[in-house]
Amino acid sequence: MKKIIAVIGGRRVEKPLLEEAEKVGRLIARNGIALVCGGLGGVMEAASRGARSEGGLTVGILPQDHKRDANEYIELPVVTGMGIGRNVIIARTADVLVAIGGEYGTLSEIAFALQMGKPVIGIGTWEIKGIIKADGAESAMSKALELLAT
Numbered sequence: 001m002k003k004i005i006a007v008i009g010g011r012r013v014e015k016p017l018l019e020e021a022e023k024v025g026r027l028i029a030r031n032g033i034a035l036v037c038g039g040l041g042g043v044m045e046a047a048s049r050g051a052r053s054e055g056g057l058t059v060g061i062l063p064q065d066h067k068r069d070a071n072e073y074i075e076l077p078v079v080t081g082m083g084i085g086r087n088v089i090i091a092r093t094a095d096v097l098v099a100i101g102g103e104y105g106t107l108s109e110i111a112f113a114l115q116m117g118k119p120v121i122g123i124g125t126w127e128i129k130g131i132i133k134a135d136g137a138e139s140a141m142s143k144a145l146e147l148l149a150t
Contacts, residue, residue, distance in 0.1 A: 002033070003032075003033045003034070003096075003148050004033065004034045004059075004093060004094050005028050005033050005035060005094060005096050005098060006035075006037060006094035006096075006109075006113075007021060007024055007025065007036075007037050007100065008038070008043070008044075008090065008099050008100070008102060008106050008109045009021060009042060009043025009044065009047075009101045009102040010042050010043055010101050010102040010103050010105070010106055011041045011042035011044070012042060012103075013043055013102070014101070017100050017101040017123070017124055018043065018046040019046070020123050020124075020136055021043040021046035021047040021050070021137075022046040022049055022050035023050060023137030023138075024047055024050065024098055024123075024137045024140055024141065025046065025047035025048060025049065025050025025051035025053075025056070026050040026053060026056075026137075027050075027137055027141040028047075028050075028051055028056060028141070029050070029051040029052075029054035029055060029056025030054050031145065034057040034058075035051040035056055035057065035058050035059065036058075036059040036060075036061060036090060036093050036094055037058070037059075037060060037061070038060065038061060038062070038086065038087075039059075039060020039061060039069070039078075040063075040069070040070075040071060041071060043100045043101060043102070044060070044071065045071040045072075045073060047100075048071055048073035051073070052073040052075070057075060057076070058073055058074050058075045058076070059077075059078060059093075060076070060077045061078045061080060061086045061090050062079050062086065063080060063083045063084060063085075063086045064079065064081065065079060065081040066079065084108065087105060087109045087112060088112050090109055091112035091113040091116060091118060092112075092116060094113070095118070095147075095148060096120075096144045096147050097110070097113045097118060097119070097120045097121070098120075098121045098122075098134075098140050099121070099123070099125040099126070099131065100125060101123075102126070106125065107126055107128075110131065114131075119132060120132065121133075121134050121143050121144055122134065123135070123136060123137070
């Protein structure tokens with residue numbers, strides 16, 4: 001069964017974090033791992049763009065009612081109509097989560113993941129007990145691959 005990494009983060013983030021998100025997406029795809037995200041803009045779009053540029057599978061768990069709301073790099077949109085409730089689905093679906101920046105929506109995804117015992121790797125995100133810090137995309141991916149191998 002294909003491994004899945006979720007990339008979570010805000011819609012409004014600084015350019016350096018968007019660049020890291022795109023790198024993470026590329027590295028996920030290069031390693032044959034599927035990417036799941038919220039399917040919208042910002043970090044989600046950057047990571048999806050990176051993964052698709054390497055031929056990777058991108059899945060967007062959308063809060064809205066229509067597939068057309070997904071960013072252009074989402075290959076498989078999952079329409080939930082659940083608003084922020086979809087954050088539970090993202091956390092439950094992923095084997096590992098990479099949090100990049102983010103605000104309260106990202107915080108909720110982190111909290112759900114940690115409650116479920118899922119590892120969360122953070123790049124410039126919330127300072128919370130349980131988050132594995134990474135200083136960039138390569139570091140995050142190295143840590144993710146270690147976790148997926150166990």
